[in-house]
Amino acid sequence: MELTPRPIEPAKKPRKWLPIILLTLVGLGGVVIVTQFLRSAIDYYCNVDEIGVRSGCEETTRLRVQGTVEQNSLQKIGSNTSFVMTFNNKSINVVYSGDPGGIFQECISVVAHGRMIDGTFESNRIEVKHSNEYAEKNADRIESSGSAACSQAQG
């Protein structure tokens, strides 16, 4: 019987690189998200009544402003859209370069991105901030009120 010990080959255990790479990527992803978060998320917008009053809402900088589109204020002027945005009894005129589209309408809350120029907020991006209320679409109610969001806001 051959009892010579077998030559021992060094055990080659492949190192699991995938989890380490994945963890590194996760760490980097976390850093990117947190930095983005700290930069822009905590104060996502200023309310209309805070322009020029609250820190970070200076008229000289580019702002995101939140307010409600005033009823009967919506106008199309050439390729621009003009409306009055109100919050806490304070209003500003907004001119948006284009057609916001989507569910944009009067009486709905929006966040407009842009700058205050000569007392008018010139915006190049509008985001609709819809409420947490959901109701069945009712054709009669819409026709009589003129705006779905206004009819919902008025109950």
Next chain:
Amino acid sequence: MKDAGFIFGSYIVTLGAILMFAVSTLRRAKKSAQSVTDKDKTWL
């Protein structure tokens, strides 16, 4: 239906992800079960 692509797309993504997860789990189970006796299948 307005915006049908977005709406149907969200349902397809949801159901498709669940289906893919279920199928991959069952396939992996079948593969691993070949070498495992019923004694180790504690749920039986």
Next chain:
Amino acid sequence: MSQVSQETSPTGTRATQAIGVLALAVMAWVVASGLLLTPQDVVQGESVRIMYVHVPSAWIAYLAFVFTAVASAGWLISKKHSMGFDRFAGASAEVGVMFMAITLITGSLWGRLTWGEFWQWDPRLTTTAFLFVTYIGYLAVRRLEGSVEQRARRSAVVALLAVLEIPLVHFSVVLWRSLHQGATVLNPNGDVKMDDLMLFTLFSGVVGFTLVFIWLVLHRQRTMLLVDVADNQGLDLAIVARRAEGPAN
């Protein structure tokens, strides 16, 4: 639990079969009602239909991550350190990550239709993305080298820390100014402003997704057990094979 055909599914039992059939029935109702029966929203129109898959998937992702934390605590606290706890934690986290991915994708589709944007770094979206990345990290920790006990210990600690992010995600719309709407059902004043069929379909979605979650976690954790046993058997068989070589030489 009695056995079902092991040919079709080695991880199946009569109970999982029943849960599966029930889940399919409820999900079929949710799809039919969500796409065809529920009315359009007065402001959002047809796009509200995305809510019936987006909201339940977010809630079930939260549930999965809480379950992962509870099972992880179970592993740490129990004297025997039963690996069943660890497998349940891992399976639940995997299912949770899948539901979180669904939440992010369906949310961005819904966001495009309502806000006009697929993505914005607002508090809710940012914290949700952070939660998603955290649990991918948790799954990566589970795949690090080491024994099953090391795997269980490391991942249990991560799970107990990661679950603390969930209140931050949920209350981000209250704590900070967010583009995302506030909670409709789980709002602090308890006043749910949603039409009846919409609300019923939403709750059906929660029930359906919960059944899917239970079915997936049961199968996944049993699969994990099979993989662990097969790995151990592979080692045992290698030792037996090596020993068997001895007399032949």
